[in-house]
Amino acid sequence: MTAHVLVPVDGSAAADTALEYAHEQFPNAGLTLLYVMDPMADYSRRRSFPGYRDDDEFTNEREKGELVLENAIERLPDDASIETTLESGDPADAIVRYTDDGDVDHVVIGSHGRKSVARFLLGSVAEAVVRRSVVPVTVVRPDE
Template sequence: MSRHVLVPIDGSDPARAALEFACEEVPDAQLTLLYVVDPMADYSRQRAFPGYTDEDEYGTEREKGDAILASSHEACPDDATVETVLEHGEPARTILEYADDADVDRIVIGSHGRKGSARVLLGSVAEQVVRRSRVPVTVVRGSDGA
């Protein structure tokens, strides 16, 4: 039985589906909701808006992450043991490092379920986590519209 479950959260439908799954399937586990601020997420903003700085971007992304973590925490049952964490870095690597450092027993992660060239071109955080994780990973698909 999993005692400590990591649920990476990014505000997407698949991430919400993963959180719902974790709450239902392992209700007695400690849940850690992890939001990763990706420094490259809004790189184009710096090119599009003269004067937009790295500090502006990190501030915006931190605020977004805090809001997503807060709303995700509120979606958990009242009796759940939930911790929220915001980290900076490349998402897959940061998720895996956190799982190792925090002695996580299981990762429950959402996936958009992209196929073919979309998966190759865009990459898949869930796929990288599955391939490199030292602990079991459950991948939860979001709705078809995700």
């Protein structure tokens, strides 16, 4: 029996599909929605926009993460058992680290379905999580 499912969310259609799948397949499990803040996003903003201070390092990414988590919660019924968390760092590393540290039984993750060169250049968070996770991982693609 699966009691705790981790669902990484990023606001994409793939993540939304994974969230719906997790709720349908594990209706009695507690869901933890994880948003990973990318510190490089703020670094590039700091370099691109004068006046962006070091004090603001995660402000924009944090706000984005909070909004993504709020929107994800709204997609689920009110009676769903949901927790949310924000982590920072490389998405695959943060997901695997949370899985290792938390009491997670299963991960349901969306995949953008990139192919060939794009996948090689951009990497695949889902693929890295599948390779490194100590718990079962289900990869879900968005509806075509």
